[in-house]
Amino acid sequence: MERIAVVGAGTIGRAWAIVFARAGHPVALFDALPEAARGALDRIREGLVDLHRFGLIDEPPEAVARRVRPASTLADAVHDADYVQENTLETLDVKQDVFRRLDDLAPPGCILASSTSTIPASRFSAGLPGRARCIVAHPVNPPHLVPLVEVAPAPWTTSDVANRTLALQKRAGQSPVLLRKEIDGFVLNRLQAALLLESWRLVREGCISVEDLDACVKDGLGLRWSFMGPFETIELNAPGGIPDYCARFGAVFAELASKPVTPELWGKDNIGRAVESWGRSPSPQQILDKQRWRDERLAALVAHKKSQPQSK
DSSP states (O other), X not given: OOOEEEEOOSHHHHHHHHHHHHTTOOEEEEOSSHHHHHHHHHHHHHHHHHHHHTTSOOSXXXXXXXXXXXXXXXXXXXXXXXXXXXXXXXOHHHHHHHHHHHHHHSOTTOEEEEOOSSOOHHHHHTTOTTGGGEEEEEEOSSTTTSOEEEEEEOTTSOHHHHHHHHHHHHHTTOEEEEOSSOOTTTTHHHHHHHHHHHHHHHXXXXXXXXXXXXXXXXXXXXXXXXXXXXXXXXXXXXXXXXXXXXXXXXHHHHHHTTSOOOGGGGSHHHHHHHHHHHOOOOXXXXXXXXXXXXXXXXXXXXXXXXXXXXXX
16 A cells, blocks of 8 residues: 655644545654644544444544554655645645655655645646656545545646546545646636635625525535536436526526626625624634534435445
């Protein structure tokens, strides 16, 4: 099994450690704050207990957790790694510094992947001697429960590195997709941005409350989208499939999409309007509790999906 180094022991880093450890990989977990890497082990065990409870891992949680070790230094974490998954701050200068160090410390054949949500690989790997082994593997939070991974090479990333990354992610139980060219925000975040922008617009125009808008997704679109994407959805919504759907509704959707995106959608006034409509001000602990509830519900959904036949 490939040796994995996970750099950054926050929420995403801990979830990646679970992903690779449950697939049998030895994982070295490093964080610039030593106590963060050590403290992450308890949260990793909690996540594994939940996976075992829902039948998503067969091994005892403690056996899987033993595959994860806290590394004392970055060099200790990556010196014998075959693959690195980086999860540091989402700023370009931090990414550039971390990848410069990773390129110096990791073995020549080691893949250097970033979990960045918005920064294309070319921006933090340009000028590195090993830039051809740098790539983005953008997960969805939390990746041990939501399997999609966007594999986004830089223009100079070799096809071998891209193919090895895709293969590793598949073997680890993820659902990787390959982006054929670099684009800011990648694909998933751009889809999410389109929905969010329209959500802010509807709230700003007073069409609906924030809570009722959320219900439109979780009790409507989200139910279909949990097992099929937008193209398959519209194919099933017209007798003649996608061409028929577009003939029926294309002009209407084109008009709906013609409204310009304006800065005030994300402005203070509109944010205040949304917060007032939401009517809640959760504490950090309440947010953590709700995250745990979310993860339990996601685990139950993943277990259900695994038990169901795939579409033909």
